[in-house]
Amino acid sequence: MRDIKILIVLIFFTGLTYYGIEPYAHHIMHPPVEEADYSFKDLGDDRSQVESMIASADVATGEQQVLSNCTACHSIKSQGQQMMSDADLIAANGLLPPDLSNAGSLYDEYFLFKFLMDPAGAAFNSTYEMHKKEQLATEKAEASSEDEKRALVNAHQKAVEGFKNKKAASFIKMPGYGWLGEEEVANIVAYFQSIAKPVEELSGKEITINACARCHSVDYDKVALQADAETLAPYLGSFPPDLSQMIRSKGNSYLHTFINDPQKHLLGTGMPRVGLTKEAEAKVVNYIEKVGDPNIEARSAIGQYFVLFFLIFTFFALGWKKNEFKEVGK
Amino acid sequence: MAKFEKANSIGEWLDQRLNTKELMRVGVLEYWIPKNINFLWSFGIILATLFGILVVSGIFLLMYYKPDTDLAFYSVNYTIMQEVAYGWVFRNMHAVAASVVFLAIYIHMFTGIYYGSYKSGREMIWLTGTILLIAFSAEGFSGYMLPWGQMSYWAAQVITNLFGAIPVIGPDLVIWIRGNYVVEDATLTRFFALHVLVIPLIIMGVLGAHMYALRIPHVNNQDGEDIDYEAEARKFKSGDKRNSKVMPFWPTFVAEDVFVLGAFLTFFFYLTFFHFGFAMDPINFIPADSMKTPPHIYPEWYFLWSYEVLRGFFFSSDMGLIAFGIANHIFLVFPWLDRDPAIKPMHKRPLMKWWFWSFLLIMIALTVWGKLPPTGINAYIGFVLSVAWLSWVLILLPLLSSIERKS
Incomplete structure (x- = not known):
């Protein structure tokens, strides 16, 4: 009987220590963030209009627009469109502009539309501004004096302006196509959707190469960086890490919220939001898990x-x- | 030369040459253990087994590990974890055993403290045990560096840096330890040598001394009762096994040991395969990068309490360092800090029982706050805990125990 009592005492104190250093400490060090937002609400409240615009768009005109505006830098291999080799594209752009064969299914249509209208805005500015505002609100609540609050507001305004004008603009090499008008941009998105294979038919590796590999390598699966490594770090601020062990260092749920919106975790980072749909992103994370931790089932x-x-x-x-x-x- | 007769069995043949029967008699058959014990007395065998698991899994890891800053991370996380068949089993076992061995050491230590098993003749057991704790700490620290992840690198950076605060020789000492001005390849290779050869040899030697130190004073029992081993052994051997206060090491005590060990290994392998995250910090799956400091740097859980004693004096790194030095060595003199020579379990010591449980809680609190970021209120909590820890050991322990002795 005494042995049982001792065992209970032992389990209690061991459990208490474990709770303190694992779940509790990690909760404090990495406060939970909101769930991933796959409808990209911060980009506006016109999702339904945009969707119906795309649904009724003219695919043939879209194709013409793509051929005259996109194919100089992007290949569309499924349609036999490749004006320059991948190596030449990397030499010309510093990195490989993504192939557009499946852009219509991998990337959310609303995001794609907004991205074509204003690339830096969709990939960086909108979400940066949103999270900066949240940060300001918590900092203001902690501030003691009015002066301090005013200083905070000024500092934040400056940060947002600096980010929009200099940083975000330098992170994105793609020009905006807002000048084409919303209707033509909708036509382009509709064309991409008409040629894209559904996500179910694409492998996690294919999606990861299209969405991530122009900045990130995956060494353990021999996925090479599709960029000039020399120019990548100065361009993005720091060298983007290899993805092989990301599942171990960051974990599943972090990867989901991070890929969906990098600014949520690393405010001011040079990593763009790429606008993957929920299904496509799940395949990317699943792929990263397979590469980084292939022994889950064997375990x-x-x-x-x-x-x-x-x-x-x-x-x-x-x-x-x-x-x-x-x-x-x- | 002695005259040898033809042996009738392998046992007899060995006995003629190695005196194995006498060895067995002295070693296990008439090595007497008190009956008045509980399962905490089996943590010795648990620790010996965990050390064995570490050695065996370590040898397999050694076959593929490459001690080179360019290759180490890849050799651990790709070669061992993915290419080598069942390499991941050995790494998981090694990592989990390295972590759990400290849990077992702390339980073993606090068992000794609770039952007063470190004084009045048993000082050498305690002393060799404490040296083992220090050796295991060095082994844990040097092993943690080998995967060459971010935490390996930055923990090495922070800990080797501590020596710089030693007066006069400090800065030179840091360079001598690192083998360079900064932590880099020479640091990794020397800690590799320490980890796979030097420290394990020291551990094996001290482990032998630790077990030998038990033979003369005998193992303690639940009530601290002074047993006349010769009389009790005679009683047992004469056939009155039931009324004797002792039992032989083999087979009776080993049967208990094997049972407790089995239960512990069930738990251990559950952790190895299903719940190993606590032993493999996520940050260490990022390759070491001297240009990027991780936002939170913390050691493995078993160093957190002394790390927090160090950080607790946030206003003076010198004071923190002195406290840290005390924390890492004070257990060596524990038998002399307890001023009451009577061997009694804590529940029979009116003052010291309060001291024991509050001391345990302080250790746990230090461990938890050692991991939390030392910002805001946490810095002050850490300070209070560090001061409390020092006063509990340096003031309350001698004070309360001498009051108990006098009453």
């Missing part, structure tokens, strides 16, 4: 036998112990 398959073996072992050992203790009257 439980083998692990259960180890645990079972030692349970049976313990059971027999208990019998032996009882037998021996009876012998000496303990």
